[in-house]
Amino acid sequence: MNLQNQVIAITGAAQGLGKAMAEEFAKQGAHLALLDMQKEGVEALANDIKKRGVSALGYAVNVTDEAQVEQTFAKLVDDFGQINGLINSAGIMRDGMLLKVKDGKVADKMSLQQFQSVMDVNVTGTFLCSREAATQMVETKSQGVIINISSVSRAGNMGQTNYSASKAAVSTMTVSWAKELGRFGIRTGCIAPGLVETAMAAQMRPEMREMFIKSIPAQRLAEVEELAHAAKFIFENDYFTGRTLELDGGTRV
Incomplete structure (x- = not known):
């Protein structure tokens, strides 16, 4: 897919990875729908991106709220006329041990709320946004790409029961959707x-x-721009679908 004049929605766009993705895709000439709970943040980013000569709009949305997500994706297609891509960048981390044991007795446990809050944003939010993006792609007959953000922690990591589970889930959803949506011209990547x-x-x-x-073979952390470049590759390579691209500097958990 040539990104020029394509309409790309990005969740969690107000800061960090989502913002870097938006800035990279604006350089490629894509029009951007920027989604985040931080209304002022996405509106400010949209105004900045417009200076690059592309269209950009900010939308305040809670990705865990089904009605809000449905309304937002319907609105952005009204605004842009189509949608050609989605990057599910919104995510949270609330690490903790399953159990904390002292003197042979359980002193504390990971609460259901701590577990569920991560699953709600990372899994349910990804599901809802992807479902609605795919719906709009099919109904507007627009070929498109959906990108999920997983983690090296999807293999399982100490102190990350909730986060690891959520990142394993989005990786497997990527495979399922590739098989379901390919016939509509929709690819997926992770x-x-x-x-x-x-x-x-x-x-x-x-x-x-x-x-x-010191545990990373590359001897440094990843830069957000490098993840944005990986997303660009997935969009531009029309044979990439249903797979997870590891970008971990050689790390294995």
Whole structure:
């Protein structure tokens, strides 16, 4: 797919990875629908992107709210006339051990809310946005691409029961949708990064950060621009579908 004049929706677009994706795709001449709960953030980004000579609109939406997601995707197709791509960048992390044991007794447990909140955003949000994007692609007869963001943690990682489960789920959904939607000209892809140089990574304790980086063969964290480049590759390579692209610097959890 040539990104010039294509309409791409990006969730979690107000900051971090989503913002980097938006800026990269604007350079390629794509028109952008920017989705995030931070209304001021996406509107400011949209205004900045318009200076590049492409169309951009910000939409305030909670990706876990079915009615909001349905309304937002219907509205963006009204605004742009079509949708050719979706990047599910919205996601959260709430790490914790399944159990905390002291002196042979369970002192604490991961709460259902802690588990469910991550599943709601990372899995349900991805499902709802992808379902509605695919619906609009089919009904407007627009070929398109859906990209999910997984993680190296999808293989399972200590202290990440909820996050690992959610990232394994979005990787497998990518395969299912490739098989279901291919006949409509819709491809799917998934990117599984290791730790990325974002505000969240910057909050790590220096000694923990240094120890983690030493475990990475590439000896550094991923840059958000490198993930944006990976997304660009998936969009532009018309034979890529139903697969997860690992971008982890050689890390294996």
